[in-house]
Structure formats: structure tokens, C-alpha cells
Amino acid sequence: MKNTRISNFGFQILAVVLALVVTSLILIAAGANPLDAYKNIYAGSFGSFEKLSDVLVAWIPLLITVAGLLVTFSAGLWNIGVEGQIIMGGIATTWIVRLLQDTTTPPALTIALAILAGMIGGALWAALAGALKTFGGVNEIFGGLGLNFVATAATIWLIFGPWKRPGVASIAGTEAFNESVWLPTMGDTRLSLWALGLAIVSIMIVYFLLQGTYIGLRLKAVGKNPKAAYLLGVPTWQYSMMAFMLCGAFAGLAGAMQVMAVYHRLIGSISSGYGFLGLLVAMLVNYQVIWSVPVALFFAALNIGGIQLPIILKLDSSITGILQGTLVLFVLMMEGVRQRFMKRAGEKQ
């Protein structure tokens, strides 16, 4: 038991090293010094308090999204549609704010209702993917992918159509909300402690849901063997639907945070790819909720740290995406290698 844990860890370290090697080779091919690049990424993420607060700003939606994805992953579902669910959360939130901000509704209530609407919007969008799978036989990967496109198109249409800024409509988004309904941020930073708190609460809820409740156990059973779960008395399709809607609610919350705390308007790319990045993190932590906290932080740091690469090293910031992607690929690959290795060792005994 102890041995497997050590070998497990060894294989994961090896995966990280391999990912760094591949990324370094690409950097060298691009004519940059890898060490310089890594140094800059570090300086750009943890180098100062402002940088660190930016990392946390990126960490919030990522962590909330991962929390939701851990639910669908546990239920054996590939919720690729999470990206669209974040967008729908953002749209629903914007809608409520636009509806209420100029009325006599107290701002706090407006904020609360808007966030709630975001969660409902995300959950309903996820329910659509779930219904397509459960009742229409459409694999959730394809259904989700299609719905992502629809959600993106809906944002563009709203920004350039019904919700366009007076004067010139622009992809930069709708008109900013009244400052009274912004989630308060810390000092000069964009970091909202409210959002940070909600992110931490989200991951804690999922942790307890999956570790200690019957709902979590049944979700896992459905994910690992739906036929047996059904014979053991778990209403399988209802649980699949529930997993989708829970994930959608978290994704919607992430979208709501982007709208309420970061941009204060609906922008064209409100999800900023956090859905897909969340999928990477969820795959990487392999159902272990606790690990998603540091891994999501690391990924957020890479995202923020990469921003200054173009200015300093004339490198495109997408280089951090390469590092994130190769990291996931190598970790998954090493997991396969490890299993083969263990099997062979088992046969030898």
C-alpha cells in the first residue's frame, strides 16, 4: 500500500518533469530561454501583491467550475458543455441586473437575485445537455459542444442586439452596471472577497457531498457502473440529471462571479475558457477534491503569469496553455504507464 503511494507520486513527478521538458523544447524552438520564461511566469504570478490578487481573481471562477465538474466526473459524465453553462450563468445574471438596477430594489437584494439567477441559468442549460443524453440518446460530449456554440452566439447577439450600448455596439460588451450593484473589491485590486468566499464554499460543499453523503455515493455508483447501480436501487437517470444540474449551477455561479465581480457587464468572452481549463484540472486531480484547490491555483497562476511574456520576451502568452495541456497529457499517460507497470509487477509475483 505504502509502496504504491510512493510509486504513484514518483510517476506524477515524472509527468511534471516531462511536461516541462517538452515545453522547454518548444520555447527553445521559438528562440527563447526556457529558464527566463519560467522566471517571468513566476514573477508575473506571485511576484507582487497585485499579481497575486490577479491570480486569485482567475482562481475563483476556475475553482467554482472545477467543483461542478467533479460532480459530473463522479457520475461518469463528460460535461464538455460546462463552457456554455458558464456563459448562460453570465447572461442570466446580466439580465436580472439590467432588470432591477434602476428600480427601487435594494442593491444587495439585486446582487443576490442576480447570482441566484446565474446559478439557475447554468443549471437549466446543463439540464438541456442532460435531457439530450437521457431522453434523446445524444452523447453529452456532442450535446455539450453544440450547446456551447449556441451559448456563445447568444452572447454575441445580446451584445450587438437587444443589450447593445447606446451609440456604438462593441464586442467589448454591454454598458457597465451601476456601481451600486458591483460586488465590492479589495482596495485597488479586482479581487472580491465575496467571490473568493463563494469559491471556497463551493469546493467545500462538493467535498462533503462526494465524501460523506448518500447522494455522493450514489453518484459514484452511477458513474462506475450504471447497470449495477440501478439493480442496487439507485434511480440512475435522475441522478445523471442531478449531476448535470449541480454542475450547471456551479458553472452558472462562476459566470455570475465574472459578471458581478470582475467585468460588471456582459462581455463577448465571458467564460474566458475557464470551462475547458476546469476540465483539464478535473482530469488532473482524478476525483480527489482536495487536490483541485492547489492545482487550480497553479493553473490560474500560469494563466496570469503568461500575460507579461509578450512584453518582455516577445513570446505569445499561449505558451502557458502549452504547458497546461502537456501537463495533463503526460499525467494521464503516466497513469496508463503506471497501471501497466503495476500489472506486470503483479503478474511476476
Next chain:
Amino acid sequence: MKVELRGIHKYFGKNHANDDINLTIPSGTIQGILGENGAGKSTLMKILSGYFHADQGEILLDGKPVKIASPAAALQAGVGMLHQDPLDFPPMRIIDNFLLRTSGDFFPNRKHAAQDINLLMKEFGFSLDPESYVDSLTVGERQQLEIMRLLFLGARVFILDEPTTGISAAQKAKLFETLKKFPEQAITAIFVSHKLEDVEKLCDRVAVLRQGKLVGQMEREQGKPFDNKKLVKMMFGKEAPLAPRQAYSQEGSVLRLNDVSVEDARLKIRNVNFEARAGEVIGLAGMEGSGQGVFLRACAGLIRTVGGTVQVKEKDLTGKSYHVYKNNGVEFLPAARLEEGLVPGLSLTEHFQLAEKAEGLFIKQDVGVKLAQERIAAFNIKGTPVSAVESLSGGNQQRALLSLLRTPLSLVLIEHPTRGLDIESVIYIWSKLKERCKQGSAILFMSSDLDEILQYSDRILVFFNGKVSQPLDAEKTSVAKLGEMIGGRGWQEEPTA
């Protein structure tokens, strides 16, 4: 082509699937291979057709020893296998299915292939359109396609694995007509089946396998049918001396079927009337796929009935889902333990937590572990509360499955309760099941082991091709009688195929 199998041995772990098989099949004959499920027929045929490698022994074709390393090599040597489920590509056209398996030029010659297909069809009297799609064909027509393809690729030995399952009577006649043309061209056909009547109609010679061994051969005497009784005896062996039977049959109906009809893609079961009493054990006998599996699942609400009513303890549950049946004290245990019964990756404790009624939202770990410890002791499972179910042996998985049953129960439905288990586990599992009977549960189980059915049932239903017999009193019947009936013989009225 003459086929000789010499001293073939094949092991799967401890299971001796083929035990020193020696069989010579003269060129141009139709050889029947008979045997129960699990007798080793398929293994032997898969060795001949290159899917498995024999652990020992050799194969000679026309007197020359050959090494058959793969299905492709088998076909090159002239051995082709017609599988139970046709190995074709349904979304493609017939002609493309042909071209796909022919090695050759980069650009396929469609015109040429079409000519070849038409020639072969003329020879055997088939009529298929080469441009039609395979998924528009019936199972029988797909067989015809497969036969033509194998002939086209030069097969001189044909292995047919249960070819009469799922095809119409007319197509069966056509198939037999085709096969009877084989000897003229010195093609050898090996016909694997459990249907006595098919073997009788078609084959020149029969070999019978039982428990991995070749237990007998018979040649057709001119114009005379095979001796059926002798064949049945060879297939199922002698009657084993039975331990004293325990019956716990009590008053009160547990399951009542009124005019129930069930269907699946292959079978139609019509108008079954049956009643099971509390404490009774009902054995369902029949060759795999004769309808007993469908019947059992219909009694659990896992397959919806198409007619009639199902009552559990006088309560009408017709058309309800399995979970409603479960709430009324019915439980179903599948044969595929790890595929359908248990959740690989979850521990024994987690299984008990899933199976028992949940109290509140949060799991009480200590209660679960305690329950697991109790059940592990009561069912003699070799494992711990944290053992993942896939790490248990087959016998222990089956015990775990049984230990998940809730109490009290009205009706337990079991597919193959002891398949693949050692004798010690078999006895243990049945003692546990009989305890349930004492408490008033009725048990319906299916099994391909006729001895098991005779030994543990109070009454027996025999299935053949979707037809269900009247309940037989287990004490007044024998393995031989059951063997004949599951092969389609000795029914009051001849069952229609």
C-alpha cells in the same frame, strides 16, 4: 478438406476447457458438434479457426500439420468460421463488405467483385442485391452473405456456430439446402449446435463434448435417424445421485402471472400462466437464449411485458419499473456479477450502504463498517469491509451479491446462481438461499446445469425457443427427460421454431 484434431488441450486458468480432444472429420462431410453450454464446443472451434491457440496438440488439414496463428491464417489454410453474430459492417453495402476483406490493389475493382458475387449467388440460389446495405438484410441473409464471402476467399472447411438461432424457418431450410451442397465440392462443414433436431436433419456424423472432453461419436447409418436417447445421455452424463431434497413450500401466492407475454429481438413468449408459492424454488431450464432469461427479467419488471398481468403478493405490478418491484420485496441477481451486479471501484462497505435504505443525508461510516463486518462473517466472504469488490474471487463476489439482498423479501430472481463456482461455494450459496425459502421467499432461478436445477428446485419450467412448459415436479423428472425437452424433444405438442 479433411480435418484432424490430435490431442488438443486448452486451459483457461484452472479450467480445462478442452481435454485431449481427438477428432477426425473426413473430407466432404457435415459433422455435428453437440454439447451443453460450457462443454468446450466454442473453444475447440475457436482453436481450429485461429482465435485461440491450443496449449497442446496439433491440427492437420488434408493430412498436413498446420500452424494456425490467427483467423486470417486459418482462412488462408482454408478454414472459415461463420459466427453466431455475423461479422460484417452493417452501414456498408454488400459489395463493399466483400471488397473490404480482400487484399489486393489500392483501387478496388467493383465490377469484378460484382461478377463474382453474382456467380456465387447463382450457384447457391441466393438472391441479394450487391448494392444494398447490410443493415437492411435479415440475420439469415447476412449469413448467406458471410457464406459467400468465405467461399469467395477460398474456405474449404466451414465452421458454423449455432447458425439456426434467430433465423426464420424458410431461411433455415435454405441454409440447410446450401450446406447439403457442400459435400459435392468436397467442402467440409462443422455444425455446432445444441439443437438435436437440427443435427438430426443435417449431419452425417456427430461428436459430443461434455466438460471439455470428447465423450462420444456417432455416425448416421444409412437412412436411419440418430439414437436420440443415447445422444442426450452423452450430452448430460449420467444422473448424479441426489442428496435428500428440502422443501419449504408454504401457503400463499408470491408471484402470479396471468396470460403474460414478453418479447425481445429474437423471441416471443406468449400467454404464460403461472403461480409461485411462498418458500418455493422454481428452476428455469433451457439452453441459453431459449427465453428463460427474458422471462426472469420480466418477472422483475426489468423488461416490460407486452400482455397479461403480473402480481406480486396479490398486488398488480404490471408495467411497473424494477424499483417498484424492489419496494414490493422483489430482488434480481444478475449472472454478470461485475458487469451488472456489483460496482467495481467501490468497497464492500459502500455496497451495503448503497443497498440498504438510506437514513438521512450523511453516511454514518461506523454503522456501514459494522454492517459490512456482520455480513462478511455471515456469508463467509473472504475480504474486508474496505476490499474493492473486483479484488474478490468469483465465489466471493457471488456471496457478496447474495449478502446484499434485503430482508424480508417475497421473491428472489437469480440468473445462474452458481456458475463458475467451486463445489464448496455452490453448497454454501444454496444453503443461504434455502434459508430465504424458510423465511417465506420464493426463488426463481435459471441455470444451464441440469443437475443443479433438479437438485434444488421444487418445480421446473422448461424453455425452448420461447415456449414454456407446464411446471414439472422436480421429484418426478430426470436429467434425461429435461435434456430432451431443452433440445426441443418430448413436448406434448411439437414446439414451433
